[in-house]
Amino acid sequence: EAGVAQSPRYKIIEKRQSVAFWCNPISGHATLYWYQQILGQGPKLLIQFQNNGVVDDSQLPKDRFSAERLKGVDSTLKIQPAKLEDSAVYLCASSSREGAKNIQYFGAGTRLSVL
Amino acid sequence: GEDVEQSLFLSVREGDSSVINCTYTDSSSTYLYWYKQEPGAGLQLLTYIFSNMDMKQDQRLTVLLNKKDKHLSLRIADTQTGDSAIYFCAESKITGGGNKLTFGTGTQLKVEL
Numbered sequence: 427e428a429g430v431a432q433s434p435r436y437k438i439i440e441k442r443q444s445v446a447f448w449c450n451p452i453s454g455h456a457t458l459y460w461y462q463q464i465l466g467q468g469p470k471l472l473i474q475f476q477n478n479g480v481v482d483d484s485q486l487p488k489d490r491f492s493a494e495r496l497k498g499v500d501s502t503l504k505i506q507p508a509k510l511e512d513s514a515v516y517l518c519a520s521s522s523r524e525g526a527k528n529i530q531y532f533g534a535g536t537r538l539s540v541l
Numbered sequence: 542g543e544d545v546e547q548s549l550f551l552s553v554r555e556g557d558s559s560v561i562n563c564t565y566t567d568s569s570s571t572y573l574y575w576y577k578q579e580p581g582a583g584l585q586l587l588t589y590i591f592s593n594m595d596m597k598q599d600q601r602l603t604v605l606l607n608k609k610d611k612h613l614s615l616r617i618a619d620t621q622t623g624d625s626a627i628y629f630c631a632e633s634k635i636t637g638g639g640n641k642l643t644f645g646t647g648t649q650l651k652v653e654l
Contacts, residue, residue, distance in 0.1 A: 430583070466646070466647075467646055467647070468545070468629050468631075468644030468645050468646050468647050469584070469629075469644050470644075471641060471642070471643075474641070482641060517583055517584070519583075519584075527571075527572055527589070528572065528633050528640045528642065529586060529589070530586070530642060531586070532576075532583035532584040532585070533583050534581070534582055534583045535582075535583050
């Protein structure tokens, strides 16, 4: 079974530029998550999708971050414009069903450096 | 407090046992998890425990849960160099928006020969 795929693996941009990340979850997983992991910290949830609907985006800085999952499979996360403090690893995860156990499987992440 | 807390660093000798500790925040958390993150990789689920249990063993891993103190620990027996990584505990909270994981800050485990 293929895992969660993310691209690109690395991205370097200058502040005020735009950037987009892509995630393909495990086949059949209805729930998809985007996390931001700043160096030395644990992952912080940015947004959670159930199929193509948003379940939780309370931690997403909506003035500059946006995410979509139009067909309930792949997802993109965009930052426009980027700030220095957006430098982090952006992790995508998916899970097969929403329930108490909530086993999330993670991709390798995209490491973003904003100069 | 609001944060899931872990000590930052642990160093052990190969073959010894490692114990990584975590203090979580929500007494209503249903499941608690341990994830492992190797350099340049995503998080890999190691094990989890249901909140009505106080211990779970899985090969070299033993999870202990003290609900009264909201304390979770992960013991790795016979620690190997391949166990060197960052270990995250996470609690599961039921929110209006669904089932949300909150991660600790991570404990970096270094295994020395």
